[in-house]
Amino acid sequence: MHVLKALSVALAMLVAGPVAAAVEPRVELVATGLNHPWSIAFLPGGGVLVTERNGGLHRLEGLRMSRVSGVPPVFNDGQGGLFDVVADPGFQQNGIIYLSYAHGTRSANGTRIARAKLVGNSLLEVTPIYTATPLKRGNVHFGGRMAFLPDGTLAFTTGDGFDFREQAQRLDSPLGKVMRITTDGKVPQDNPFLTDSAALGTIYSRGHRNPQGLAxxxxxxxxxxxxxxxxxxxxxxxxxxxxxxxWPVATMGLDYSGATVSPYRRYPGMEDGLVVWVPSIAPSGLAVYRGAMFPEWNGDLLVGALVDKEVRRVRLSPEGKVLGQESLFRSIGERIRDVRVAPDGAIWVTTDDDKGKVLRISR
Known part of the structure; x- marks a missing residue:
C-alpha cells in the first residue's frame, strides 16, 4: 500500500431525472492498495482516518499514509470486519475516536462499538462500549455505520444477520436496528423504549435490514x-x-430466489421509505452535502452505490422533500463503499476492492 501523487482526471456525469447545473469535477487519487476501505473520518485540526475491512486503520496526512496500531481484533469473514470510524465531537481536546466492527467468530458474533484514544499513530485505552448480544452465527448483515447527534449521543446501525430477519421487528433483539447510546455506552434516559421492560433500552428505531448509511x-x-x-x-x-x-413485514423487494418476502409493500403503523430503489443500487455510505465547493448541491444526499458503481445524488427541498435524482462520477467505474464531505467541501469516496482506493473529488 502506498499513497500516490494526486492525479486529476475529468469525470463525465450521467444525469438521471431533472437536469442539474453543469458540474465539471475532477478526481484525485489519494491512496490505493487498501483492503476494501470501508470508511473515512476527517480529524478536527487536520488528517484523515481510513478503515480497511480486514482490520487495518490508516492515518493520511498530505501524501503520507501511516498505519495505526492498537486496533482491536475483528471478525474478518464475508461481510464482517472493521467498519466505521468517527471522531468524538471533543476530539481536539480528548483525542477520542470510535470504531464499529464485527466481533467474535463465525458461530458467535455481533456488531461492536469501541472507543479509543488516538495518540500519534497508536490507539490507547481501547474500550468496547457496546456489543450486540446475544451473539449470532453467520458472516453477513452487520450494519455498522455511526453518526453523532447534536446532544453528543452516538447513533449506529445493526444489520438483521440475514438468517434472522424476523428479529428486526423484535424489541428484545439487537438485530436490524438503529441504536443510540452515550459515549461511555450507557442508555440515554430519553430513548424511546426505555420504559418497556421487555425491550432493549438502546433501541432508537427498528425494522431495518442492513443499514450501511447514516448521516x-x-x-x-x-x-x-x-x-x-x-x-x-x-x-x-x-x-x-x-x-x-x-422490514421484513413490509418491503418492495423480493427474496434473492425471486420468492415473496412479504405480501405487504406498506403496512399501517410502519414508515415508508423517503426513497426506494427497485432494482437495487446497493447503497453504502451516506453524506448530506453542506459545503462551498458545490453550492448547488447544498442539502442534498450523496449515496454510494456498490452495484451501480456511482454516487447517487438525491435532490431534496429545504424541508426534505425528494425533488429528483442524479447519477454522479460514473467514470470512476468502481463499487463505491463510502462517501464523505470534507471540511473544504470536497467529496471523498472509497472503492470496494481488495486493492481499493481513496479518491478526492473537487472542482
Missing part, C-alpha cells in the same frame, strides 16, 4: 439512514425515535 443534517435537524433491500427495495429513511421502518 445527521444539522440544518434540517434530521437523521438520514439507508439500507440494502433484498432483490430490490433499497431504502432511504428519515429516522425518528421509536418508529418502525417495516
Amino acid at each position: 445527521f443534517d444539522p440544518v434540517r435537524g434530521l437523521l438520514f439512514e439507508h439500507e440494502h433491500g433484498p432483490r430490490g427495495g433499497d431504502e432511504v429513511n428519515v429516522i425518528r425515535p421509536g418508529k418502525n421502518y417495516g
